[in-house]
Structure formats: structure tokens, C-alpha cells
Amino acid sequence: MYWDGEKHAYIPADGQSNTGNTDTESKDKKEKNKSKTELVQCLTQNDIQEGLSLLCKTGNGLAHAFIKLDLKKRLSNISAISNFIHIRFLDLSNNLLSDLSPLASLTQLLWLKADRNEIQSFRRQPFAQLTFLQWLNVAVNLLTDTGDLVGPSLETLNLIGNRIEKLSCLDGRFANLTTLELRGNQLETTEGIYLPNLHHLYMAQNVIKHLKGLENLERLQTLHLRENQIETLDGLNLNMRCLQYLNIRGNKVANENAIQSLQYVSKSLQILVLSENPVVESTEYRINIVMLLPNLERLDKDPVTSDERVEAKEKFKVYS
Structure with a gap:
């Protein structure tokens, strides 16, 4: 040797x-x-x-x-x-x-x-x-914070299962970061991520109540927020024009008013997971979602059917 x-x-x-x-x-x-x-x-x-x-x-x-x-x-x-x-x-x-x-x-x-x-x-x-x-x-x-971390060449950062309560310094110092794993921490908000090149963000199993700061994630394709405490999807915005996959399973989204912000990502969103939220108990839940998201391919575990698309279009005409 x-x-x-x-x-x-x-x-x-x-x-x-x-x-x-x-x-x-x-x-x-x-x-x-x-x-x-x-x-x-x-x-x-x-x-x-x-x-x-x-x-x-x-x-x-x-x-x-x-x-x-x-x-x-x-x-x-x-x-x-x-x-x-x-x-x-x-x-x-x-x-x-x-x-x-x-x-x-x-x-x-x-x-x-x-x-x-x-x-x-x-x-x-x-x-x-x-x-x-x-x-x-x-x-x-x-770890309890992301402060003092630098990574000019970092593309993937995994912080799963720490004790992080606050996101800081996640900005231009991580210009190449495309995947950020934050599952299983103690975060209460999505705020603090200034990464315009980020593609995949995983924040399941935190204590997030509010969606904030997402306007900075212009190239985000995947947003995973399963098992938090989210009551409304306010925070989704027109800047998120690349979002294709959104998982809000196991939160506290209760009614149609809480999901209206989905319209801001209607052009790009292909997969939405909203199961285990109170809103899914509505008898017209799937049709209402398809009305908001005409390009959606899958809702929860099931593909969106042609019959659902037709029914959504007919309902949209009635309400127009």
C-alpha cells in the first residue's frame, strides 16, 4: 500500500x-x-x-x-x-x-x-x-440552529432528527443547494430559507403552523410538510411556478377556504397529498380540488380520472 x-x-x-x-x-x-x-x-x-x-x-x-x-x-x-x-x-x-x-x-x-x-x-x-x-x-x-454553517458547493444537506427550532443563514452562501432535509425537528414556520435554487424541501414531522417565506423558493419542485399543525395553505404564491409535488398529509386543514391558495400553483402542481386532514371529509372534496388544479395528475393515492375532470369543469361553469 x-x-x-x-x-x-x-x-x-x-x-x-x-x-x-x-x-x-x-x-x-x-x-x-x-x-x-x-x-x-x-x-x-x-x-x-x-x-x-x-x-x-x-x-x-x-x-x-x-x-x-x-x-x-x-x-x-x-x-x-x-x-x-x-x-x-x-x-x-x-x-x-x-x-x-x-x-x-x-x-x-x-x-x-x-x-x-x-x-x-x-x-x-x-x-x-x-x-x-x-x-x-x-x-x-x-443541533438547535443552522447558524454558522457554510457550504458554497453543497448540493444536498440532511438535518433530519435534530432539535432545530430556528432556520438562519440559509441564504446565498448555499447557492448550489438543491435538496434540504429538515424532517423531525422543532420548527414552527417555513420562514428563514432564502434559497432560490432549491428544488426539494422536506419538513415533515415538525410543529409548523404557518407557511411563510415560500416566495423565495422560485425553483422549488417538491414540498413535503406531512404531520405538522398547518391549518391553512396561505403562503403558497405565484413565485412557486415550478412546484410539482405538495404533501400536506396529517395536518389540520379544515375547509375549502383553507385551500384556496392552491390556485397559485395550479399551472405546475401534478401531485397533491391532503389525506388525514379534516377537509377530505367533504363529499365533494376531490371535485373541488380538481376545480382548483386542472392540471393535477394524482390526488392522495389515486390518479385524477377523466370523469372527475369533466365533473369539475361542469361545476366550474355553474360557479362562473
Whole structure:
């Protein structure tokens, strides 16, 4: 094996001792900490060598290095990774990490999976140095805000299952972002997303009550808002001329007045999911929706039929 320009510094695992102390107190402490040292450890060179794969040419084309690294070791410290500067694909999921700063030297990183760790904030994290990073997964951590995150090359950002209550800094610093995953957080509004190039937005299983700020999402194609607390679709607007899929399943939309804003996306919307809302209990629910959305192809689980289109047109004439 050959790694170009990489130093392999060894960091011993927690709990390893060379003092030779054999007294009873020392043994008792070792026994008490045995299970912890088995589960929590610092990254070692052996861990890195076991996880390396995908041998590729380096930037100058004259040498080779492994560019993919998988580390699922219940790690609490990854300082030893900083010398492996050629890594482009890194999986750090299912560890105990709160500090990703050793990644600052991995400036060629394209793909980072750091879900199921203990990251509490983006402050003092290395993302400003990871200017080529395109795909980031920090799902199921302890994040409460999106502040201090930067990602000039990010195309996909996964923040599922955190504790985020507020969206901030999601603006021009993410000019290439097309997919944003925010399911399972604690958001009360859709406001705070200023991403005109965003195509897919997933915000299911929050506590969203109001649709706000959507006029900034001019290229949005998918909006997923299942299982929130939305009572009205006010907030949909004419700027959303690319929206094709809208899921409002399991909310509190109660009547026809609450769905009138659907007319603003009538030219583009192809699929609408409104099941598990009180409004679907109306006997003319489907016909009323088709009247508002003449180009709709599917409502809830079922395709819109030709008979429904005819009936909707006839009803529209009566009310015109």
C-alpha cells in the first residue's frame, strides 16, 4: 500500500496503560472503566487502515492514495485523521463526536456522513475550509440552529432528527443547494430559507403552523410538510411556478377556504397529498380540488380520472 504525502501518527486507545501498576485500587478502576473503553475510543492508525478503500490518483497524477474512509468505531476523538489529506468520501456515522475540527485539513472532501453523533453546533466546525463539499449528512445529532454553517458547493444537506427550532443563514452562501432535509425537528414556520435554487424541501414531522417565506423558493419542485399543525395553505404564491409535488398529509386543514391558495400553483402542481386532514371529509372534496388544479395528475393515492375532470369543469361553469 502507498499513501502519498500522508503521515501515520499513532494515538493509543483510551484505557491502555504501560505503568505496570497492579495494586487492587488500580485493578478496580480498570474494571469499572472496562466497558467504557470498549465503547469509546480515540481514532488510531489501525482504525484508519482498516477503513480505507478506493485507490485513486492524487492531484498531480503521479502518485496514488485511498480516497474513501469508513469509521464506525464509537469514536469520541478523530484527531489522527488530519494527516489523510486525500480523503474525498468520509463516513463518520454512529460515533460519539461533537468536534469535527480535525477535518479542516481534508480540503478535498466531497461527501461527509456524520449522522448519529453528538454535534451540538456548527460553530467552530471546519465547514468553511471544506469548500468542495457537495453532500453533507448530520442527521440525528443535537443541533438547535443552522447558524454558522457554510457550504458554497453543497448540493444536498440532511438535518433530519435534530432539535432545530430556528432556520438562519440559509441564504446565498448555499447557492448550489438543491435538496434540504429538515424532517423531525422543532420548527414552527417555513420562514428563514432564502434559497432560490432549491428544488426539494422536506419538513415533515415538525410543529409548523404557518407557511411563510415560500416566495423565495422560485425553483422549488417538491414540498413535503406531512404531520405538522398547518391549518391553512396561505403562503403558497405565484413565485412557486415550478412546484410539482405538495404533501400536506396529517395536518389540520379544515375547509375549502383553507385551500384556496392552491390556485397559485395550479399551472405546475401534478401531485397533491391532503389525506388525514379534516377537509377530505367533504363529499365533494376531490371535485373541488380538481376545480382548483386542472392540471393535477394524482390526488392522495389515486390518479385524477377523466370523469372527475369533466365533473369539475361542469361545476366550474355553474360557479362562473
